[in-house]
Amino acid sequence: MTFGPRDVQTLLDHEQIRAGIAGVARGEDRRDADLIRASFWPDAAMDFGIFAGDLDAYLDWVVPGSPAVPVTQHALGQSVISLDGATALAETHVTAYHRVDFGAEEHDVVLGGRYLDRLERRDDEWRIAARTMLYDWSRDLGVAADWSAGLMGEPFRGDHYTGKANGDHSESFFGASRVAGQR
Incomplete structure (x- = not known):
């Protein structure tokens, strides 16, 4: 089997498309507008x-996040x-965890679905031009465990083992690059 330039x-x-989709997920989890913006066309x-809207409205909605959802993981x-030429269609499965503060208690909520992305290549760069979310299932797992x-039953040896949307150990781990392979 031989491989040609095509x-x-x-x-x-394919790799650039997957990296862009992953960049959105990391940006959403870290509430980082720059990471998200790098994967979408303006x-x-x-x-x-x-929620439905343009990129700026989306960033206004997702980046601060709700104070009632302190942790997510996509x-x-x-x-x-x-x-198809300078256009691509991608369906990506996602399992999204959300810790939701209901006031008296926090719950762990998990949902499964698929991102349907239409991507465009402009100036040799692939980015998402349109995204639609399909929801396949959702589950409220009940009262969240206190990871702190x-x-x-074993205590953590330091305070950097628990994740959160902003200011967790991943920020210092990646440093200025924020995520490996970021454009």
Whole structure:
């Protein structure tokens, strides 16, 4: 089996698309507008069912996040990518964890769904031009565990083991680059 220049370019296109999709997830979890913005074209549109709008409105909604949702984690699954010239369609599975503060108690809520992204290549760069979220399932796991006390009865040896949207150990881990491979 031999690979030609077209095959190599297809692999590079797929990797750049996947990196952009992953950048959005990290940006949402860290509430970092620059990371999110780097993966979307400025004229992008999105529709999440509970929110629809342009990129600026989306950033205004997702970056500060709700104080009632102090922690999120978006775990991405497979992406099916269909390339057609300077346009691509991608479906990416996502499992999203949210710690939700209901006032008297916090709950762990998990949902599963798929991002449907239409991407465009402009000046040799792939970014998302439109995103729609499909929801496949949701589960309220009940009262959240207090991770600050440790794990399975054992205390943590330091305060940097628990994650949060802003100011956790991942910021110092990545330093100025903020995420490996960031453009």
